[in-house]
Amino acid sequence: MSLVISTLLILAHTKSGSIDFHYRIAAILTLLISVPAYSATHAYYKRHHYINGLLRLFLGWTFTLTCLSSISFVTKSSELFSREVVITWALIGYAIQIPPYLLLHFLSRLYHERNSHHYNSLIIGSDGVALKLADSFIQQNYFPLVGVVSASPFEDTENSPLIVGELTQLRALITEHNIRRLYLALSLQDAQRIEALYIDLLDLNVDVVWIPDLECMLLLNHSVSEVGGRPAIHLNESPLTSHPTAALSKALMERSLSLAAIVCLSPILILIALAVKLSSPGPILFRQQRHGWNGKVIQVLKFRSMKVHDDKHVQQASKNDSRVTAVGRFIRRTSLDELPQLFNVLYGDMALVGPRPHAVAHNDYYTGKIHAYMARHRIKPGITGLAQISGCRGETDTIEKMQRRVEIDLDYINNWSLWLDIKIIIKTPFTLISKDIY
Structure with a gap:
């Protein structure tokens, strides 16, 4: 899609000698619309043959152009665009997508064939x-x-x-x-x-x-x-085995975003670390064993939000919990204590989006009490997930609450796509502050 957008900007510059603001907006809209358009037509679905795939690619491109035309009609901005530029771009835009598509399709099938032998x-x-x-x-x-x-x-x-x-x-x-x-x-x-x-x-x-x-x-x-x-x-x-190339794209996207987030948020990470260290004696980071992908036990990192105590018997934090420090209460309420898990994502133990990992003791307790409970581990656990943006956050003090969370986690696995991950990432900041987090 970067080639398509670049072509639009080059044509606009060639026509008028500059890239006007409305062409820049059109470029941004093209990027945003193309993601759901190509996802809806399954243009890059690996099991399609080349001819079928090219047809779906054409449908996705047509859908994108239709949406852009509808937006320009509603906003009465169509007269701002050169018809010569638009028509040329519409024709060339599809043509320049064909070579990269054929290459990606070939590499996808090759990767799938090699991956299947493991x-x-x-x-x-x-x-x-x-x-x-x-x-x-x-x-x-x-x-x-x-x-x-x-x-x-x-x-x-x-x-x-x-x-x-x-x-x-x-x-x-x-x-x-x-x-x-x-x-x-x-x-x-x-x-x-x-x-x-x-x-x-x-x-x-x-x-x-x-x-x-x-x-x-x-x-x-x-x-x-x-x-x-x-x-x-x-x-x-598991979506990670049924769609290995999409899973690879998910991993590359999430690791890149995690690295960028660590760099951008480094001042905040340092300030929180100092506040945790000064709040009470003990380590800055809290490490807890939790189940990851396919039930593998991983160490999940969090900023320590409680006083150091005997945690042989895992107990979820509750309202007015005396173990939670003043700093801990703030970072838990705002979910800032979860930021070190960006390193878990970077290392590959976790994903940005996926079912939240539970303590091993909690999994042992709920297995057998909730139908298909362990099936939520068929995908990597995430820092955020569909359950979290759907209101299922905080303490799960009843079987019914955990059952609801598991149902949403399984719904996420059944409907997983990169576009769904992107929507969850966008919605997550608006759900960070919750009264249910203790």
């Missing part, structure tokens, strides 16, 4: 479909396949070297072989078994993909992917 996988099946799928995996080298787990006795295939165990051994096999993806090669008649397996596997941090035998069914306008020549229904998959 996920050990198992196939769970009860008939020949599982073994046929395993054979196709081996021939195409699609994923590193450990073997097939028997869901029930196989007919005439019990001695197959591909069978590595039974369902009763599934958890042990996942741990032993560091399995990151499971394929359920089960028929529609096994719907109850599929549901039971799916629920049971939610806490294991593995991607679950159902590959049913649908050869006898007529599918109309269906939405499935293809794995080993068979339709695959993705039941439980």
Whole structure:
């Protein structure tokens, strides 16, 4: 998009010898409108073929131009723009997007193919479909396949070297072989078994993909992917593994913003550090173990807001908590105590946007009490998130409050996109001061 905007400014300068204010505004609007426009048309979706992708790119560009035209019509500013510049830009703008798109599309597919080979996988099946799928995996080298787990006795295939165990051994096999993806090669008649397996596997941090035998069914306008020549229904998959190139873009964007924020906010960080040090004896930073992506335990950094105390039994801060210092109460209320987590983002343990990480003790308490609680760890934890801008901040002193937070976290994971992250980042400053933060 930078090439498109540069082209507009060059054409405007060539026409009049200068870049007038209204062209600069048009450039800014183009950038802002293009993000949701291209996102809505899925122009850069990696599974599209080149022709389909170029068509979606054209639709995104057309949508952007339509929005710009509508704005100029409403504001009665269309007469300020040269028709020659606008028409030339509209035609050239799409043409110059094609070479970068083709290059990015090629690199995206290449990255996805290489990245896919890092996920050990198992196939769970009860008939020949599982073994046929395993054979196709081996021939195409699609994923590193450990073997097939028997869901029930196989007919005439019990001695197959591909069978590595039974369902009763599934958890042990996942741990032993560091399995990151499971394929359920089960028929529609096994719907109850599929549901039971799916629920049971939610806490294991593995991607679950159902590959049913649908050869006898007529599918109309269906939405499935293809794995080993068979339709695959993705039941439980992390956005970071299902969209690796988008996840890479998220990581690059967030680390860049974190580095810029650390540099810009360094005077504030120093002042807070001095205030914390003078408020009470103890370290400036508070380190707490919390669960990160895929359940990995990480150390989350915060400015210390409490007096040094025995924290063997983790207890959430509450209203009029005597452990909170005067300085601590202010930085907690304004969320300034969270700023050191910018270093967690820079290091790669956290993201700017994602479900807030909870203390390990809290996770141990809520697991089993809240349905699919640990599924919120299928994406990196964030400094801010959809739950935080939706009013679910502060103390979660009831199961219902935590349940609501988890529901919003899962909603974020199901609908994750870079555009959603950008909206959350923009809205976060307006929700920093809360009466519910103690």
